[in-house]
Amino acid sequence: MTSSSPTVPPPGVASAQAAAALAEPDIRARTDSYFNRTRQIVSRFGDCTVTYAFFIRRPVVSAPAIMLAWLQNVMAERQSPYSVEVVHPEGEWVGAGEPLVYITGSFTHLADLETLLLQKLGSPCVAAHRAYQIALSLPRTRFLAMDARHCAGYEMQELMAYAASVGGRAAQRDGAIGFVGTANDAVAPFFETSHGLGTMPHALIGYAGSTVRAAEMFHEEFPETDLVVLVDYFGQEITDALAVCHRFPDLAAEGRLSVRLDTHGGRFMEGLNPQESYAVVNRHAPGALRRFRSDKELRYLIGTGVSAAAIWKMREALDEAGFPKVRIVASSGFGVTKCACMADARAPVDVVGTGSYIPEWWNETYATTDIIAYDGVERVKMGREFLFPSSRPPKAETSGP
Template identity: 70%
Template sequence: MTLPTPRNDASAVELAADIAGRTDAYFNRTRAIVQRFGDKTVTYAIFLRRPVISAPRLMLEWLGTVAELRGTRFEVDEVYPEGSWVGAGEPLVYITGSFTLLSDLETIALQKVGPACVAAHNAYQMALMLPEVAFLAMDARHCAGAEMQEMMAYAASVGSEAARREGARGFVGNANDATAHWFGAPSGQAPRGRGTMPHSLIGYAGSTLRAAEMFHETFPDEPLTALVDYFGREITDGLAVCRRFPELAAAGRLGLRLDTHGGRFLEGLDPAESYAVLERHAPGAIRRYRSETELRFLVGTGVSAAAIWRMRETLDAAGFPAVRIVASSGFGVDKCRVMADAKAPIDVVGTGSFIPDLWHETYATADIVDYDGNPMVKVGREFLLRRNGARRKAAPG
């Protein structure tokens, strides 16, 4: 087989150096051996060992770029299209092409697919558990650089879209401009990050109310979400902001963000009062057996279900039923499940907790399942062999 001539430009040289430097040595050596003894057309099956939502786009786009710069084409069979639920061990995608031109791509390709699929599954579960709640992706601060930031935002958008097809609101935006394109934008507007204020602005302003005033004076046309836990006076400072901006409050353009840390209760709560709050609003949630973690989410310190219910009943009693409650602080899959069980009156959740907790679960694996048209795979992986009638299409490049 005569290999195609790669494009000899700066992009190809830079990409080749990046692949050679980042891939595992035995793949680089395999490529050299195959170049010496003769190429074959091979098919890789890529899979994960746990259920996921298929999120292969970043990997496939990268493979398309490599194929173009190497002057070849890779054929792709997306067994499970983007956004599909995939069972443990099921091949997500088959990649077919020259063994010489594919053998050194495995390391980087797997990096680009496994974490995205697990994060998409997490985002999907979170959105389905709280279908009436809008989510904001606040993952960037927890990402290890720009590539992971892009991957996690993409994953949240894929999982969210899968949940939206089942009736959930899902992720409606994120916290920074660089990855906002994954979540769309109103017609005629460029995608952009969302958010009002961090704790540092409140410290700078000297009070929660003054920080809200500064924000509104600077961005008068933007909805206002005040962060109310800085001084430990979520109720007092929250009501002060509502009274200062009654028009915004009445129009539903004012929100209060609860981000109380796990070392203290929301203002006015303690264990006994937290139980009393849920007894009024969701008694069933506290009458069943609960693990220690579930109890903390329900009636413990931090942003608990009891804290959210207390804020809601306080706002309603004060005449501010349209003020939104934005909840943040550790809203992963388990916490969303408990909040749903307690029917917590949340309007928006800000979270980056769809980022996988157990990183070993994100490890994708690839095995060659076909050499020059002959099905073959190592013993124990026969489940990866291509099924009859599998479709095939060409990747870009």
């Protein structure tokens, strides 16, 4: 096996909380008891050099940097040498069951780290794959990772933001624009930005009493920031969007004004009903209405909420009113299927904010690992022989996501 030094963490990882070494009592408390007991037994009966193979049971995009940065910090604290072979570099597609990483070192110093290492590997790899898929499904659209409020605490948020950045960069290599940022400052460095993106929540519009007044307040306080205005609070998306454009014609003409559609699935956007929605999509992408394969896809095209019809209707209204440079930001339920429907309908959406999709399907995120060699002798539990390096297929035989 060819060994190498741990990989250099990507932007944002080196200073990330997730990569900081825990105190030894904390590692012990957060580790499964049988790993702690194994460490104690090995310490008594004699240490050996072991090699761990880390893998996931479904296709993923490789995102090991947070795990490896954390391991590097812990092993430095323990003054224990080790080596890493990254089989699939960050951002590369990995087939189901294929080893992502081999880690070789002292059994005494690695035994009790397994639980925490797996926590930092599985979910980012699965989420990176999902970010890749959603970005590639709308390759000409910018994406914002707005998943923080759907995460179970900051550590999960950090893993998801890292994953979105990895998946986004993988999509960029395949020609998509990908993820350009996230919603808050703490994880912005993963996207090589200095701050979170976003302007206002619905609560600000409720506080201001009108959409235009909320836009005025925001612009007075942040005059140098491009203005993105939510327009669904009062159920008057087109009316309020045009009112904001008329209030800020210079920003609209300069391309510094965007309207954000976040209409919930309980109603149609202003000016739409089933018949009008059909008519709008038929004007711009009649083929999409012949190609849908499920009720869900049809709903994404002409149903309630932020549909392809809603985006086209807003674009028509903005252009007819003389505001062709005003951009459209869309959010609410955007996953791969919805994005694919938008692409099929050629919906003119400039930016998509995705929240729950990236960390969704948590039951698919389980990574696992097995020791495959003890003091250089290959040995693994029955049925896991595919983890041996000699069993790896040639890289040429793998395919993309």
